[in-house]
């Protein structure tokens with residue numbers, strides 16, 4: 202029979218190896234995710250500065266043509282008015298897509314400003330009031346800010362899409378060495394187990410991303426009773 206102290210040593214070694222592998226896995230996962238966010242930032246800028254600027258120029262040219270038309274050229278005037286409206290809609294869609302991909306406010310002004318912008322832009326949009334409560338936060342590195350922003354963004358998108366809520370509340374606080382992000386709505390709720398198993402990328406992706414940073418995601422809900430999403434994230438994730 203093996204000596205119990207040998208077994209204990211072997212067990213300790215295996216455990217340490219597992220922990221090392223887990224840390225390495227998380228480090229690699231975070232690297233992949235960083236590349237994805239960089240790519241999103243680049244595409245968002247290209248969309249805004251390339252396609253967006255071209256559409257703005259096109260709109261100005263169409264305006265010039267419109268003002269050069271004679272009043273009696275009704276058919277042409279109508280056609281141009283339609284083209285201008287289409288151009289304005291496409292410009293707005295392009296800007297919206299660019300903001301969704303990577304809101305510049307997150308890079309320029311940081312998480313708190315970005316969350317205020319996010320809450321404002323959802324407030325009243327689908328009939329729900331959106332409230333934001335921010336506690337005092339320590340300085341957070343860019344990656345933590347991005348994880349928290351993406352989590353709040355998906356939670357708000359879900360509330361808008363699935364909840365039919367009247368009220369959505371976002372809270373972000375630092376408790377000890379953990380960040381607590383909670384998004385609560387008073388909408389129709391769902392079965393949380395089914396929601397996580399539904400194959401949607403939103404909640405599953407959010408849970409995976411939080412895990413890469415040593416965090417966790419909990420969902421409390423029942424049909425008809427709203428939904429509460431709680432994300433917990435350690436300040437020190439390395």
Ligand SMILES: Nc1ncnc2c1ncn2[C@@H]1O[C@H](COP(=O)(O)OP(=O)(O)OP(=O)(O)O)[C@@H](O)[C@H]1O
Nearest residue numbers: 359360363364390391396399401402403404405428
């Ligand atoms: N706030 C909410 N209120 C009610 N049901 C919700 C809410 N959030 C999520 N759900 C349910 O959980 C499911 C899974 O959500 P998830 O975000 O993973 O996927 P999705 O929103 O359907 O698609 P996507 O991949 O575009 O995010 C939803 O389809 C919905 O049924």
Ligand SMILES: [Mg+2]
Nearest residue numbers: 359401403404
């Ligand atoms: Mg979703």
